[in-house]
Amino acid sequence: MNWINVDERLPKEWISVLGYMPDAKPFPPVRECYLVGESFFCPALRSYAPVTHWAEMPEPPKEGENDA
Numbered sequence: 001m002n003w004i005n006v007d008e009r010l011p012k013e014w015i016s017v018l019g020y021m022p023d024a025k026p027f028p029p030v031r032e033c034y035l036v037g038e039s040f041f042c043p044a045l046r047s048y049a050p051v052t053h054w055a056e057m058p059e060p061p062k063e064g065e066n067d068a
Contacts, residue, residue, distance in 0.1 A: 001058065010035055013034070015034060017055060017057060018055045021050055021051055
């Protein structure tokens with residue numbers, strides 16, 4: 001996974017990405033979020049969050065991949 005510092009580049013608005021929030025404790029530091037203007041909104045938290053890095057969403061597994 002390729003994490004991008006928000007000071008280097010921001011994602012396109014309204015596109016779901018993974019956002020890294022190092023100060024999110026006790027919540028998980030990585031959440032789905034999207035850019036609105038210049039701030040990241042995290043639906044699971046129902047609020048804007050201080051994201052320091054973001055990454056594109058990974059591709060889902062192909063059907064049948066890694067089946068036991």
